[in-house]
Amino acid sequence: MNSLIRKVWGSVSSNRSGSSSVSNPNPNPMSSEYDRFLQLMYIQNSSTGEFDRIPIDILMQILKIMGPRESARLRAVCKSWKYIVSDNRLWIYFLQNHNKEEAWDSVFFAETHLRSGYPLRVFPAQMHDDLSFMHIYGQRVQVPGAIIIDGGSGYCKYGWSKYSSPSGRSATFLEFGNIESPMPSRLRHFFSTICNRMQVKTSSQPMVVSIPLCHYDDNESAKGSRRQLKDAIYATLFDMNVPAVCAINQATLALLAARRTSGIVVNVGFHQTSVVPILHGKVMHKVGVEVVGMGALKLTGFLRDQMQQNNIHFDSLYTVRTLKENLCYVALDYEAELSKNTEASFAVTTNTLFTLSKERFQTGEMLFRPRLAGLQAMGLHQAVGLCMDHCHDAELRGDDSWYKTVVLAGGSACLPGLAERLEKELYRLLPASMSSGTRVLPPPYGPDSAWFGAKLVSNVNATYLH
DSSP states (O other): OHHHHHHHHHHHGGGOTTSOOSOOSSOOTTHHHHHHHHHHHHHOOSOOGGGGGSOHHHHHHHHHHHOHHHHHHGGGTOHHHHHHHTOHHHHHHHHHHHOTTSOHHHHHHIIIIITTOSSOOOSGGGSOTTOOHHHHHHHHHHOOOOEEEEEOSSEEEEEETTSSSOOEEEEOGGGOSOTTSOHHHHHHHHHHHHHHHHTOOTTTSOEEEEEOOOOOOOSHHHHHHHHHHHHHHHHHHHHTTOSOEEEEEHHHHHHHHTTOSSEEEEEEOSSOEEEEEEETTEEOTTTOOEEESOOHHHHHHHHHHHHHHTTOOOSOHHHHHHHHHHHOOOOSSHHHHHTSOOOEEEEEETTEEEEESTHHHHHHHTTTOGGGGTOOSOOHHHHHHHHHHHHHHHTOSSOTTGGGEEEEESGGGGSTTHHHHHHHHHHHHSOHHHHTTOEEEOOTTGGGHHHHHHHHHHTTOGGGGO
């Protein structure tokens, strides 16, 4: 122990002047707790024995080197050690350094916003004063993880919450198996297939399932359809002996992945694009979900038509989609882009090199000028502006600017330049009083944003899934 203390003293003493050497992994609302803890330490009658002569910051460094298991055992020694070991900042350090696959801001967001369930907490001031990160650390060590199934409108991503990315992809459960079969039998076939591919028994792990937003209106028929799909998912999984299930719509999960609980999600789906207002984690159907009849499939088809017109030959639609994902982008100024040399090449396979020019940005321009592709539809900026206008007029309780954060989601929303162009168009379209402060965020985790939102939910703790 003496050599350990000398080692720590050497590494810390040079940093003690001018500021505390207790590292703060990430500034957070809990920082004042450490000051209160120091005050408690000075008034405690109990003693740490020979350690009384060691400065408190040195003791904290010793605990960090000892690790979480040995630190936790010291709680049983005496009251002073219990106070030292229970310090939130110590366990924040352990959470940050012993969970390398998950960013600290993800952990902090999940625990402070999602842990209390619905309605979601929005402001740090609303957090529980007794939130114990030592308890959180213990829960995370015990919980083995959940199965995440992100049932997108085009295809599904699935994997383990303890891993940093989805482990596989398949057809979505909306179009899985025989489409003439009843939904419950299709769902059972789908979930059984996923579990077989993951080599896991359905009775062993909880599941988080994302549901595509496919019934948009606020009428009774749409409400019934949404309820029917969610009930079918729960009934199917519980019938398969899944111990816990959490089914959340895809737009909300994409918003959570951006560390937000309120805002507008623009989900560029496989068949169409939805503009979804969400307040405190709940989709505001009564405000209105805007739907634009163009999505990833239309974008790929438009690029295919342009390539055919320019005598660029290709073997399959997969080739066209690959070129879209690797060469296409959205111009900030479409007219100015027309006069530039935008030629670029990409090799789909080792023997096939494709070169595109204006097709690269004309494909994405279809989102703002649907008539380029022969479509009679609103432009993306018009649909988002209309949604923001409805949110403004609704005058819902809460922050007046809750709808001014716009989060993009979906694979085709990853086109470079889309967020910047949409933000520019919104400022031009909307009055200054409404557009001021508006921010458009690109998909926080690319095409897998909803999957990462489910990961945040599933990694809070096991009881949240019940």
